[in-house]
Amino acid sequence: MTATATTARPARNATAVYVFAVCRGLAAPALAGLPGHRDGGALRLLAAGSLAAVAQEVPAREHDEEALRRRLAEPAELEGYARAHHEVVAAVAAATTAVPLPLATLYLSEERARQAVAGNAARFHRVLDRLTGRAEWGLKLYALPREPAAAAGAAPVPEAGAPQDPPASGRAYLERLRGRQRDREARREAAWLAAERVDAAVGELAVAARRLRCHGQEAGGPERQVLNATYLVDAGRARELAALVARLRRDPALAAHVRLELTGPWAPYSFADEGEAADGEG
Amino acid sequence: MARDEPVPWQGEEGPYGPLGLPLVDLLDRVLGAGVVISGDLVIAIAEVPLIRLSLHALLASVSDRVPAPWADGGRL
Numbered sequence: 001m002t003a004t005a006t007t008a009r010p011a012r013n014a015t016a017v018y019v020f021a022v023c024r025g026l027a028a029p030a031l032a033g034l035p036g037h038r039d040g041g042a043l044r045l046l047a048a049g050s051l052a053a054v055a056q057e058v059p060a061r062e063h064d065e066e067a068l069r070r071r072l073a074e075p076a077e078l079e080g081y082a083r084a085h086h087e088v089v090a091a092v093a094a095a096t097t098a099v100p101l102p103l104a105t106l107y108l109s110e111e112r113a114r115q116a117v118a119g120n121a122a123r124f125h126r127v128l129d130r131l132t133g134r135a136e137w138g139l140k141l142y143a144l145p146r147e148p149a150a151a152a153g154a155a156p157v158p159e160a161g162a163p164q165d166p167p168a169s170g171r172a173y174l175e176r177l178r179g180r181q182r183d184r185e186a187r188r189e190a191a192w193l194a195a196e197r198v199d200a201a202v203g204e205l206a207v208a209a210r211r212l213r214c215h216g217q218e219a220g221g222p223e224r225q226v227l228n229a230t231y232l233v234d235a236g237r238a239r240e241l242a243a244l245v246a247r248l249r250r251d252p253a254l255a256a257h258v259r260l261e262l263t264g265p266w267a268p269y270s271f272a273d274e275g276e277a278a279d280g281e282g
Numbered sequence: 283m284a285r286d287e288p289v290p291w292q293g294e295e296g297p298y299g300p301l302g303l304p305l306v307d308l309l310d311r312v313l314g315a316g317v318v319i320s321g322d323l324v325i326a327i328a329e330v331p332l333i334r335l336s337l338h339a340l341l342a343s344v345s346d347r348v349p350a351p352w353a354d355g356g357r358l
Contacts, residue, residue, distance in 0.1 A: 016322075016323055019321070022318075060323070063323065064323050065323065078309075079305050082305065082308050082309055082312050083305075083308070085312055086308055086311075086312055089312075099318060100311075100312075100315050101315060101317075101318075101319070102312065102313065102314075102315040102317060103312040103313055103315075104321070104323075105319070105320075105321040106321045106322060106323040107321055107322045107323070108322045108323065112322055116319045116320075116321075117319065119319075120318055120319050123318050124318060127316075127318060136311075138307055138310075140307075212310050212314065213310075215306055228310070230310075230311075263304075263307055266311060267311075269311035269312060269314065269315040269316075270310075270311060270314060270315070270316065271316060272315050272316040272317075272318065273316025273317060273318060274316075274318075
């Protein structure tokens with residue numbers, strides 16, 4: 001038996017230790033009632049020096065790379081896995097300051113998990129200090145399709161084969177097509193500018209900000225996401241944030257172009273590092 | 283109609299209500315969480331083939347209402 005468990009599959013009844021989050025040992029919350037992963041045991045706090053890891057024993061054969069490749073490839077399993085993870089992280093983060101760990105952070109034994117946490121205690125404490133009294137808020141902006149007024153005022157471009165209202169000439173027709181293209185570009189530009197403006201305004205209120213990857217456009221959907229950002233905000237400023245977003249929504253210059261969606265407060269997933277990613281993906 | 287309130291899943295029962303939040307926003311975060319330590323069994327899950335491969339299934343099945351994450355970039 002060797003320790004290279006990443007290449008060989010774990011024994012049939014071997015267990016692994018799944019770690020959800022790390023908090024200060026003295027502030028560790030009660031975990032009763034939190035189920036964690038369906039196939040695991042009761043949630044436990046693993047003491048690791050001055051820190052505590054929120055952990056669960058799970059069957060290793062169901063959580064090794066091969067098993068997860070299979071399980072997470074099924075949408076329902078992926079969703080269940082992600083929500084089980086989040087439920088624990090969110091409950092812990094609601095009760096105390098915690099560093100959320102990424103999905104599927106697994107150790108071969110409790111001892112290995114303790115070592116990993118204790119060995120990085122200084123980094124965890126720095127992150128915990130940074131997260132104390134703060135929460136993550138998500139902000140998404142969607143470019144609106146052409147507003148009805150403009151759509152009604154503009155000369156319609158007939159669909160191919162539409163018999164009514166034929167263009168006076170091919171030239172006029174092309175001119176209209178170009179106009180529509182220019183209009184589209186102008187609207188896209190306006191949405192991007194709105195996103196920059198909103199991001200700057202909200203960023204001023206935040207301790208740190210990150211840009212997440214924009215979601216793809218819904219198939220055939222009218223709205224394109226132009227900003228998927230997330231902010232670390234002092235708990236005492238949450239109301240201010242809500243008021244700011246409400247104000248931005250009412251701003252006619254923005255409202256004509258974008259729709260804002262605020263989510264949160266989140267456990268501070270996106271800020272669970274030492275801040276090196278605080279400037280986003282560039 | 284624009285809502286001035288944060289998303290509805292922020293209820294009285296607690297600020298981090300686990301149910302009802304969009305899966306796509308959740309995946310943005312649980313997969314993209316900053317990494318302070320790495321695990322033994324599955325390493326760097328957010329960056330690598332494991333999840334990228336897995337997302338094929340998700341991307342193929344997301345409903346019209348829920349846009350796929352990362353559809354605009356990355357080598358899936």
